[in-house]
Amino acid sequence: MHTVNRHANLIGSLWMIGAMACFAIEDVLFKAASQSMAVGQLLMLFGAGGALAFWAMAMVTKTRLISRDVVSPAMRIRVLFEILGRLFFALALALTPLSVTTVILQATPIVVVAGAALVFGETVGPRRWVAIFIGLLGVVIIIQPGGDSFTATSILALIGMFGFAGRDLASRAAPKTLGTAALGFYGFMSLFAAGALYAAYEGQPFTAITSANVPYLIGLALVGAVAYGGLMKAMRTGDVSAVTPFRYIRLLFGIGCGVLFFGETVTPAMLIGSALIVASGLVIVWRTRTQKGTP
Numbered sequence: 001m002h003t004v005n006r007h008a009n010l011i012g013s014l015w016m017i018g019a020m021a022c023f024a025i026e027d028v029l030f031k032a033a034s035q036s037m038a039v040g041q042l043l044m045l046f047g048a049g050g051a052l053a054f055w056a057m058a059m060v061t062k063t064r065l066i067s068r069d070v071v072s073p074a075m076r077i078r079v080l081f082e083i084l085g086r087l088f089f090a091l092a093l094a095l096t097p098l099s100v101t102t103v104i105l106q107a108t109p110i111v112v113v114a115g116a117a118l119v120f121g122e123t124v125g126p127r128r129w130v131a132i133f134i135g136l137l138g139v140v141i142i143i144q145p146g147g148d149s150f151t152a153t154s155i156l157a158l159i160g161m162f163g164f165a166g167r168d169l170a171s172r173a174a175p176k177t178l179g180t181a182a183l184g185f186y187g188f189m190s191l192f193a194a195g196a197l198y199a200a201y202e203g204q205p206f207t208a209i210t211s212a213n214v215p216y217l218i219g220l221a222l223v224g225a226v227a228y229g230g231l232m233k234a235m236r237t238g239d240v241s242a243v244t245p246f247r248y249i250r251l252l253f254g255i256g257c258g259v260l261f262f263g264e265t266v267t268p269a270m271l272i273g274s275a276l277i278v279a280s281g282l283v284i285v286w287r288t289r290t291q292k293g294t295p
Contacts (some may be wrong), residue, residue, distance in 0.1 A: 005239065010236030016246040019230030024253030026223045027093055027102065028261055033216035034094035038204045043195025045089055045209075049221025050188030050228070057229070058181040065185055069175035075186070078170035082190035085163025087198055092157035097264045102254025103142055103274050104157040109247060110135040110277070111165035113284050119169060128287050131280040138276030141269050180232040187228065244285050248278045 033042055051176070059064050069075065092101040114132045117124040124132075139161075141155045199206075209217070234243050251274055258264035 009238035009242040012234050012236075012243040013246050015230050015234035015237060015290030016243050017249055019227050019234055020247060021226035021253055022223050022230060023250060024102070024257050026220060026227055027098055027254065028257045029216050029219045029223065030090065031093045031098055031262070033220070034090075036210075037198065037207055037213060038202065039090055039094050040195045040197075040199025040202055040204065041206045043086070043198065044192050045195075045217050046220045046224065047086075047188045047190070047192030047195055048271070050224045051185050051192065051216060053221055053225035054181050054184035054188060054228075057225075058185060061179075063179055065180040065182055067177070069177050070186065072175055072183070074170050074173035074175070075178070077085060078167055078174060078195075079186065079190045081163050081166030081170055082187055083163075083194040083197070085160050085165075085167055086191045087160070087194040088156050088163060089160030090194070092153070092160055095153045096157060097258055098262055099255040099264050099266060100122055100142060100154075100270065101157040101160075102258070103251060103270060103277065105161050105164070105254075106162050106248055106251055106274070106277050106281070107135055107139050108161050108168065109244065109281055110284065112168045113288075115165060115169045120172070125287070128284050131283040131287070135284075138273040138280065140273075141276065142273035143238075144269060152260060172234060180186035180229055183232065184225065184228050188224070195290030245282055246289050248281060251278065 030042065030046065055065065057063070089101070089105065092104075113128065128205055139158065143158065145154075174183070203220060234246075237243070240241040254269075255266060255274075259266065
């Protein structure tokens with residue numbers, strides 16, 4: 001049994017690493033495409049393409065996309081948080097450095113643990129609460145509110161991170177009958193809705209899709225679907241405590257892509273904040289694994 005678990009953990013970890021690499025590529029493609037297209041339009045096209053990919057998956061696997069469970073309270077809450085997270089994270093990608101946005105996003109699991117304690121009454125002991133506050137301190141160090149480098153756009157990634165945390169919490173309460181294809185389909189439909197809402201608010205006219213934009217759009221739909229599906233697969237293979245730490249490898253991918261493709265620089269504050277976020281996240285995972293949910 002121990003050998004089986006180790007094998008499952010290895011497979012789950014590989015799924016997670018692959019998913020994080022694909023998410024980093026997705027972020028690069030979105031940021032590059034946002035230079036020549038309106039954010040609202042890009043979100044709508046990205047959402048439609050991803051939804052189409054998961055619709056095709058549902059057809060192949062004969063998964064029902066329409067059922068009573070889709071409109072359950074947990075799913076309605078999930079959609080609202082998905083829209084919030086997707087919209088503000090997309091704005092952060094378009095308007096702020098990719099490396100900073102990626103680092104702030106890594107605080108999502110920390111906020112999920114805190115939210116699980118507050119919303120679901122899960123037991124979180126003093127040591128894990130300390131780790132949570134240290135992780136949030138890392139976010140504050142990166143954003144540097146009140147500092148010379150602080151701008152209003154720095155808040156975009158923070159709001160997006162809280163949106164994704166709310167989505168993940170709602171996913172825990174979502175009906176188990178909804179599989180990866182259904183969750184992915186409605187997740188990308190939420191992305192489409194976020195784009196439509198922002199396009200209506202912004203009022204910026206849509207631009208014609210050129211041959212230069214097509215590779216970005218196709219890449220976004222395909223890579224986004226693979227990343228989303230890979231994440232769902234990773235979280236359902238092996239022990240969560242063994243697989244979850246590999247989420248943080250997205251930090252390396254995101255910072256590397258920011259430096260390589262967009263000429264971004266890594267500041268000492270970003271390194272310190274990243275270290276605090278990763279350390280706190282790993283402590284939370286370790287405490288959860290060793291204490292089996294006890295303080």
